[in-house]
């Protein structure tokens with residue numbers, strides 16, 4: 001019964017750049033009881049549109065409704081339900097400088113990243129990778145007593 | 160041409176061909192009202208409450224098919240209008256509501272009478288705008304009217320900060336609209352239409368399931384012709400009453416919670432549902448898993464999101480009903496109507512078994528009798544509005560609706576207080592027609608201040624109050640499902656409705672007998688004044704048939720099998 005199993009899905013919503021368009025999209029999710037796992041938004045270069053990437057979950061039926069309801073919003077230009085995509089997420093982590101920096105650096109390198117800032121008490125590391133691998137990275141990073149972790153949310157592009 | 164933002168608003172209203180605006184002034188919208196005073200391109204009706212102004216514009220829109228316009232001030236003016244917006248939204252009624260807002264510089268400061276109007280109205284409008292510059296005002300107004308009436312219609316709010324109505328700039332009203340992200344689908348997919356036609360030709364028990372979308376698309380004639388050509392029987396939703404016409408032999412009646420026996424059985428036994436502009440509302444379907452259990456489903460709807468939302472659809476067709484039926488009809492020229500003979504016979508027998516009926520009385524006036532009598536006396540020409548409750552269901556069940564837009568009722572939101580102001584809007588659009596609001600002693604009080612509006616503007620709307628001294632519909636549920644604990648539904652304490660109408664400049668009638676009713680209605684139709692007709696009806700009458708909430712459509716409480724069937728108490 002694939003129709004009823006909850007599946008993680010990533011959708012891209014291409015919207016006209018106008019005030020409160022993001023509020024319309026998020027209010028739709030809230031009002032109709034759909035989940036948002038993560039959401040990113042940024043303007044599309046040299047256009048009057050923006051690209052919203054939403055990671056969500058729901059049954060096939062719910063996903064169909066999400067797509068259709070999004071499409072009904074007047075400033076929504078296009079909704080892409082990703083099937084074959086490249087998906088990336090960025091994360092920034094602050095570690096105490098007393099931790100083993102070469103280990104941290106090696107760990108980050110494994111996940112497409114490295115140390116990007118060094119202060120007197122802290123270092124900041126950055127990695128960008130697939131959401132699943134980001135999860136693993138965060139688990140591995142626990143060993144070095146991270147003081148703060150900021151995840152960026154998913155961006156995706158259809159292959 | 161150089162002009163103020165306020166003037167632009169008036170010019171746009173005139174350019175859109177709007178003849179009547181309903182509204183209520185206040186600080187933030189005063190500049191616009193100042194321009195209304197100076198112009199003579201449209202009239203303004205001062206309703207006595209913003210909710211009523213929006214309902215009046217809504218009634219106007221439902222009766223004419225054109226965009227209704229209402230105007231309110233910021234803060235409480237706007238919040239009062241919200242129920243009106245939501246009512247129109249749920250029934251897909253094209254409205255443009257213009258609200259004043261505090262000046263741009265005060266937005267976000269909790270200014271006097273500031274409220275986030277676009278935030279509040281987002282879930283109950285098709286779209287809304289907060290105007291941010293004078294330059295965009297003409298385009299926004301043009302888009303508002305376009306969005307309201309195109310695709311699946313709906314209400315649009317335009318919130319205009321006060322300083323923008325004062326500023327002066329160049330006004331050019333655009334000829335056309337180009338919104339790249341908004342392109343409604345009107346033409347149905349040809350291949351899908353052909354497949355649906357094949358399904359109709361091979362079905363044995365097809366059923367036309369007609370919804371309010373047919374009215375909105377002005378597709379009533381096409382639907383009647385389709386039914387006649389194919390000899391396929393039809394059921395109507397509450398919103399579609401009048402589409403087939405009461406005398407049409409193919410019309411089984413209304414389906415749903417208070418649908419008649421034959422309609423609900425037809426839906427339970429059909430092998431092919433042909434859904435035209437209906438949206439499978441829970442008050443229609445009852446228990447979803449039992450709904451049209453043996454049927455394939457053709458679903459024609461202009462809103463793709465309606466298709467597959469509640470039931471799985473075998474033949475989805477996104478498009479305007481008119482355009483889809485124009486393509487579909489010729490493909491059905493060679494349909495074999497005899498195929499459905501046996502089916503029609505079964506349904507005929509269902510109807511003979513349990514016709515829509517009630518037991519009349521000599522001792523008290525039965526509400527159903529009143530509805531039938533209005534149908535006889537006011538004729539096919541009258542336009543009927545309603546409030547919400549038992550009276551609404553009796554009107555939908557028993558009035559001989561003959562054409563679309565003759566029945567105007569809040570279906571989706573079920574808004575008590577809708578009927579009277581809506582009737583004012585209807586009567587303004589069709590002054591020569593008799594306009595009757597069928598209401599209850601509960602509902603009428605929710606917008607009774609409109610007596611003053613109707614009296615002032617000489618809008619002779621007839622309010623027939625089916626007075627059961629109860630919030631009847633809630634009382635009925637308490638009788639059936641709450642062991643007769645009549646919690647807060649007894650309306651024994653009443654105003655003097657006759658005196659109330661008279662105090663506001665209207666006419667009042669107290670009606671205790673059938674003879675008095677005939678005399679009162681005949682008199683009221685001749686009068687040029689608004690009236691309240693206070694008709695004492697059987698207190699404990701129930702609306703039947705009834706499908707208990709969440710039950711399957713075929714499990715109906717019927718007059719013959721239901722205890723407490725409104726004995727005269």
Ligand SMILES: Cc1ncc(C[n+]2csc(CCOP(=O)(O)OP(=O)(O)O)c2C)c(N)n1
Pocket residue numbers: 546547548549550551573574575576598599600601602603625627629630631632633
């Ligand atoms: C604004 C609003 N409040 C509450 C309700 C819930 N409600 C539905 S029917 C009803 C009773 C209506 O009573 P009345 O107008 O006297 O009509 P009757 O059912 O007696 O014909 C109520 C309270 C509603 N539909 N709308």
